[in-house]
Amino acid sequence: MTDLSHALLETRSVSVSFGAFKAVDAVSLKVTEGSITGLIGPNGAGKSTLFNAIAGEQACDSGEIRFDGSRIDGLASNDVHGTGLARTFQIPKPFAAMSVLENLMLAAPDQPGEQFWVPVIARGRIAAREREILERAHEILAFTTLEGVASEAAGQLSGGQQKLLELARVLMSSPKMIMLDEPAAGVNPTLTGVLIEKIEQLNADGCTFLIIEHDMDLVMRHCDTIVAMTNGRIIYEGDAAGAQSNEMLLNAYLGAGADG
Numbered sequence: 001m002t003d004l005s006h007a008l009l010e011t012r013s014v015s016v017s018f019g020a021f022k023a024v025d026a027v028s029l030k031v032t033e034g035s036i037t038g039l040i041g042p043n044g045a046g047k048s049t050l051f052n053a054i055a056g057e058q059a060c061d062s063g064e065i066r067f068d069g070s071r072i073d074g075l076a077s078n079d080v081h082g083t084g085l086a087r088t089f090q091i092p093k094p095f096a097a098m099s100v101l102e103n104l105m106l107a108a109p110d111q112p113g114e115q116f117w118v119p120v121i122a123r124g125r126i127a128a129r130e131r132e133i134l135e136r137a138h139e140i141l142a143f144t145t146l147e148g149v150a151s152e153a154a155g156q157l158s159g160g161q162q163k164l165l166e167l168a169r170v171l172m173s174s175p176k177m178i179m180l181d182e183p184a185a186g187v188n189p190t191l192t193g194v195l196i197e198k199i200e201q202l203n204a205d206g207c208t209f210l211i212i213e214h215d216m217d218l219v220m221r222h223c224d225t226i227v228a229m230t231n232g233r234i235i236y237e238g239d240a241a242g243a244q245s246n247e248m249l250l251n252a253y254l255g256a257g258a259d260g
């Protein structure tokens with residue numbers, strides 16, 4: 001039978017070391033276009049290091065990373081983002097003193113900026129682009145339920161709202177794929193529910209997700225594929241039912257005493 005599933009993101013034998021310690025050890029992973037893929041594993045398994053390598057924030061020792069048909073390993077993080085692959089961080093990093101709206105506007109690609117030498121003739125075009133960015137920011141604020149706090153300083157938001165702001169910021173670049181690092185950590189159940197609903201809506205509109213998460217209920221219920229890592233290696237790739245009955249995976253969690 002022909003395999004019609006297309007790997008939007010693929011790592012081929014990717015390794016990352018810190019000194020003599022191999023945090024990611026020859027990881028080959030495929031994320032199918034249109035999927036919500038969960039990346040799980042006990043603390044220290046190498047999940048965030050793999051994310052950082054994919055996002056261009058951590059150099060690989062060896063291996064290849066392909067996104068949407070092109071090699072992205074070796075690209076700087078901004079250039080990876082420019083290919084349509086966005087990521088959020090385990091600990092949100094907003095510009096705390098700036099408003100929520102300003103945080104979104106700064107995340108827009110193709111910023112016109114404040115360039116005093118811009119010829120008068122171009123100023124109309126710049127104003128039009130700024131209006132477009134503002135409109136898009138308001139659309140995304142409404143979508144992520146943050147419109148009511150648009151003028152508040154980002155640093156004043158609750159932990160859960162900051163996670164929504166992280167998602168809102170990456171949506172400004174209309175990415176094809178989003179990697180979320182522990183989106184539900186420290187978030188109350190109501191906001192976790194909002195976050196999941198938004199992820200599923202974006203997914204229905206064609207956005208692919210790779211999600212690191214320790215909340216097993218979230219992962220098992222909302223991810224169509226699960227990839228499990230331990231000690232830098234992939235030990236399971238398949239569906240939720242298979243993951244729940246996988247002995248190696250169970251032992252890895254028990255051995256690490258993880259919170260998942």
Ligand SMILES: Nc1ncnc2c1ncn2[C@@H]1O[C@H](COP(=O)(O)OP(=O)(O)OP(=O)(O)O)[C@@H](O)[C@H]1O
Nearest residue numbers: 018021023041042043044045046047048049050090
């Ligand atoms: N910059 C670094 N320098 C040295 N060691 C590092 C560095 N970053 C990560 N490590 C180590 O690499 C291993 C993998 O860490 P990583 O953060 O990728 O794990 P993780 O699976 O994301 O864990 P968690 O679920 O706790 O976030 C850990 O042993 C960690 O201590």
